[in-house]
Amino acid sequence: MIKRLFYSFILSVLSLSVLAKESWFDQSHKALLPSSVNQELLNFRDFPIFWWNFLIFEFPEGESVNWGLLKNNCRNQLLKTGNLIRKSPCEGLEGSLRPLLEDWARDFIVRHPKPGESDMIKLYNQSITKASLLMGSSITSFLRKDPFNSVDEYLKNFTKKGGFQFENHQGLFFDPKKNRVLIPIQLNVPPSETSLIGKLYHLAEKICEGLSCKLIGVEGPHFSTWQNETQVKTDIGIVSKIGWAILFLFVLFFVLSRKWRLLYLFPLLFCSMLFSALITYLIFGKIHGLTLSFGPSIVGLAMDYGLHGMFAKKDDKGGIWRANLFGLLTTLSIFVVLLFSTLPLLNQLAVFSITGLIISFVSFYIFKLVAPDLFHEKPFQLNPKKFKSLEALSFVFLFFSIIAFFNLSPDFSLQQLNFEPKEAREIRQWFFSNSGALNPMIEITDGEPLRILKDSAKKKEWANEMGIEFDGVTKHLPPIEIQTKNIDSWKPELCNRKRSDLIEDFFQPYWENLKCQKIFPVTLSGGQIPSYLKDYNANGKWVNLFFPTSKEEIKLIHQANPNSHSFMEITSLFSKTLSMELIWMLPLAILIALIFLFYYFLSLEKSLIALVPFFTGLGCFNLMVIFFELRVSFISIIGLIMMFGFSLDYGIFIVNLMQNKENSDKDGVWTTVFLSALTTLMGFAPLLFAGHPALQHLGQSLFFGAIGTFIGGYAGIPALFNLQKKIGYSLEKTI
C-alpha cells in the first residue's frame, strides 16, 4: 500500500513535467510584472515602432561637434552589430534603410495620382540628373528604381521624427545648452531579447573614439530591460555568495559550541529546497532567478520548526510540534493568499515556499519520530535580561504600526521597480523634459486589413481636423479606393509608355517590378506588408498613434477612440491591479492567521498578543521609512507579508512560554528565537545593499521588520503579560 502511494506520488510529480519548458532558468524582468499588465505591455512592445532607443553623448563645454566623424564612427560601430539595427540616421542610403526605401519608391504610384505630362517629364529628368552627383554605383542603382524622387519625401519625415526640442543634424539631435548629442537607433528585435544589447552598449561607447565625447546615457526599452537584468544578475551573485558565507559561519558556530546535531537540519532543509525547486520548475516550466534567491531564505524559516523540535524537552509529548504546526499553518496562510496574486514571481515564490516549508516540516517531524535521540540537542542556557528600554521601544514600534496605516503610502508604479543608475537620473529628466511628443496615445486594432486601412484613414482625418499629430498605416498608405484610383491614373503610362531611350534604359530596374495590368493596390493581406509599414504591424495587429500636446487633446482622443491608452495609462493598470489585490489579500491573510491562532489558543486575547511581533515589525519598518525617507513599493509590501508569516511563529512560542503552555522550555524557546532572528537578519541584510530597487525594498522590509519582530517577541509580549497582570484586565472577561 505504502509502495503504491509512493509510486503514485512520484508519477504525479513526474506528470507535471509535461508543463516544463526547455529553458529552466529565467532572469527576465517579466516575472516582476503582473501577467495581465505584462500582456498589455507586450502587446504594444511587439510593434517595431516602439523599438527605438537613444544613445546620449556629451561633449566638453564649449567644444564643437565633429558631426562627420561622429556619424562615421556611429555607422562603423553599428555595422558590427550584424542585423541588430533596423534603422539609424548614421547609415546612408546603402544601409538598413535601403529595402524600405525601395518599397517606398515602388509604391509611389499607389500613393500619388499621375501628374500632368510636363511634370512627369520633369520628374524623370530630375531623377536622371541626380545621377550626375556621382554618389557611387550603389546609390545610382537605387536612383534607377526611384524615377519620381520619392526618397526625399521619406527622408524628410524620417529625420523629423522624435519630437525633440533640439537642433536636428540630419537625424542626429543636438542640445547646444548641454552640448549633448542624441542618436536614435531602432533595433530589429523586441525589448525582451537582451542578449546582444550589452554588445551594442560597448560598441556605442566606442563611437567616441577619436572624439572628445563620452557616452553618458542610454534610453529606451531595450537598454532599460538590459540594465535591469544585468543589475538583478549582479545582485543575485552577491546575495548568493553572502548566503554561503553565513551558512558556513553557522556550521562553524554549531561545531565549536558542540551542538553538532543541529547540522542534521541542514541536509534535510537543503533537500527540501531542492525538491521545492523541482516542483516549482515542473509547474511553471522555469524558475526565476529571484525565486531561487529568496525562496531558500523563506524555506530557511522552517529551520525554526527544526530548532524548536531539537531544543524541546525529551519528555515533550507533542506540544512543541502542535505549536510548530500552527506556526506553519499561519505562515502558509500568507503564501496561499499569494498564490492568487497576478504577479508571476509571487506565484512562483509562493509555490516554492509552500512546498519547501511543508516538506521541511514533515521531514523534521519524521526524523524526530525515527531517531528521537539524534533529533535532540540541549539549548543554550539563556537567561535574557529584561531591558526596560526594549520594552519601551516595543511600545514605540506598536505606536508606529498604528501610524503606518495612515502614513505608509506605497508607490505601486512600475517605475519603482525600474533600476536606474544614480548618474542616469539627471540625464533621464533632461531627456524626457525635451521630448514632448514621446508619450503618444496608443491604439491597437485588429481585423480585416481593408477595414483597418479604412478605419485608420478615418482616424487620420479626424486627427487632422482636431490638429492632433497622427501616425499610423494611413500616414504612408491611402485607403484602397484612393490607391485604386491612383493606379488607374498610372495605367496608360505603365502599359503604353513611349518615353525616350534614356528614360526607358535608365529606369529599367523600376519598370521590371511593375508589369502592366498586374499592378494592384497594397491590401496588406496575405502577409504582404511593405517594409515601410512593418513598424506598425505585430502578430496580425496594427497600431495607431496620436500625439496629444495638452490634457484637452488627451480627453478628445479618449472620447473619439476609447481603446487608446498612453504608456503611462497602461502601466498604471499595474498599480490599480495591485491596490485592488492588497485590499483583500492583507485582511484575508490576517483573518486566516487569526482563525488558526484562535483555534490554537482558544483565546482572542492570546491570539491578539501573538500578533504583537508582527505589529512591532511593521512599526519598526515604518519608523525607518520615516527616518531614512525610504521608498515603499509593492515589493516592500510583499516583504511585510512574509514578515507576517515568521513573526507569528515567535508570537505562538513566546505566548506559550508566558502562560507556560505545552510544557514550554524557557531555554529552548529563547535559543530558537535568538537563532532564528539572527539567521533572518543575516539572511536579508545583504539585500539592503542590492542595486536593484526591487531587491532593496524586499531587504528593507524584511530586515527592519525582523528587528521589530524580535523586539516585539522578546520584550513586547512579556511586557504586555506583565501589564495585564498588574492591571488585572482580561479581554475575555470583558467580552
Add this chain to the structure above:
Amino acid sequence: MTRVILILVLPFVIWASTDSLKKNSGINLEEVSDFYKSIDQLEVGFHQEIKLKDMKSPIKLVGILKVSQPNQIRWEILKPSHLLVNLNEKEIIVENGEGESKTVQVFKRGDMTLNKENKALESMVGWIKMDLNALKKDYGVTQFAVNEFLFVPYSKESSFFQKLKMKVTKNKNIEKITLFEKSGDLIEITFGKPKIKIKND
C-alpha cells in the same frame, strides 16, 4: 554628397596639384597649379557623360562650373533638368528641379558623413585653399602622355574611383576628365573654353 564636392573641386585640385612631372615636353602640373593660383574667377561650360555598364546609351548632361576664390564653387547642370550645387566653406546647397517639383537641401559641412569613400573631403578643403601637400598625400600622379595625367589613389578603399585621367590644353586649361569607377561605370567631363579673371596683385 562629398563625392559631388570632390568632382567639383577636382579640376582645381588638378590645376593646383604639383609634382615632379617636368620630365616630358608639354605642360606640367606645376605650371597648371601656378596658373590656377593666379585666377580670381573662372567660368566654364561642360558636357558630362555617364556611361553605366548595363545601359546602352550614356546619360548626357550639360552644365556650367563657376569658381570664385577663395572657395565659392557653383556646379550647375542645365540639361536634362536643372540641378545646382552651391558649395562654400560652411555649407552645401543642392537645388534639384524647378517650379513646384523643386527640392532644396542644405547640408552643413560639418554634418556630412566622413566615411571611407569621402575622406578626401578633409584634403579637399586643403585643395580649395591651394594646399598642395594634401593632394600629394592621397594620390599618386603620373604623366602618361603629352598634357595627359593619371591620378591613382594610394588607398583604393578610401576612394570611390579607381583612377582618374586628365587632359590639359596648351593654355593650361583642363580639357577633359575621365573617372573610372570601381563598378565599371565611367564618367567623362569635357570642358569648354573658360572665361577667366586673373587676380590683380
